[in-house]
Structures are given as C-alpha cells and as structure tokens.
Amino acid sequence: MMNASQNPDEGEVSEAFVSELTNHQTAMLAFIRALMPGSSGARDLLQEVNIILWQKRAQFEPGTSFKAWAFQVTRYHLMNHRRRLASKGWLIFDDDLVERISPALEADPEELESRHQALHLCLSKLRPKDRDLLQHRYASGAPLNDYAKVINRSAGTLKATLFNLRSSLRKCIERRFHEQGIPLP
8 A cells, every 4th residue: 555655646635635624623613512512522522523534535525515525424423422422311412403403503614713713802802800701601611600709709790791791702703804894694
C-alpha cells in the first residue's frame, strides 16, 4: 500500500478532505449539541465523528456536498449513541423526531463562524465580572444560587443581570452583522 507521500493525488485528496472537515467543525458541533441537548459530551462526540469521517474518507465523493455527507454520518453516529444511552435508562428524543428536525439544524458553517466571531468580540467588550457571571451560568453547570452566595448578591439580581447581558449581547451581535452587511438569521 502506498502512503500519501508516494501518491500525490491521494495527498491532495487527503488535504482537501482535512480542509473540508476543518471548515465544518463549528457547524458539526452545533448540530451535535442541537440533537443531544443537555449532553456535556458534545466535543467528545465530535471527536468520535471526526475519527469515523476520517476512516470513511474514501467513501466521500469529491465534488459532492461534504457538509451533507458529514452531517449524515454524524446523524447515524448520534442515533447509535442515543440507542446506547437509552439502553442504560437515559431519556432521549425519539429517532423519528430527530430525523424530522435534523435538516433544519444543518447550519451554514460560514454563518456560524460569523456568529461565533461576533459573539467573541461582543463578549470581549463586557466587564470581567459580567463575563464571569456568563461563564458560571452557561459553562460551569453549577447552580446560580451557589455563585450568588460566593459574590454576595441575590440570585434574583443575577437573573436580572443575565437578562440584561443577553439583551446587550444580542444588540451588539446585530450591530456587528449590520456593519458587515451580513443578513440577520
């Protein structure tokens, strides 16, 4: 068997494949999170899918939609993963429901990347204590009451602050999209 360095065509195909795979990571992660709500292992699932896609790369037909192919492989992997979870007693979405909603979740990777960049820029404009609150609320998984006690504020006050922060971030992102001439989703 020849390796990629011995066969330039294979090396070019692998390079193109890696480029496509890299370009769709954000969209694939969003797709996984949408189909597996509440799952903390979305990044692990993405890595499993990346391995499967790499193993199946010879099945991908250049010139066809990489996104459609990759999302189909992702969908099948998630269905199998969900069946394993169900066999362990986890409550999961019905496969038929997933099949019905998954096409609507196949977001455009460029749009997702634009949103991600806008969000990152808008978050960087916030005060550190506001970023800490958002980090705690959306990334830590710990109860808001615990954080309220740590910073000596009421949970109700923090909920109001979160509401205002989300509104501020939404407006900032909309402004950024408007400035760049990107249509709002």
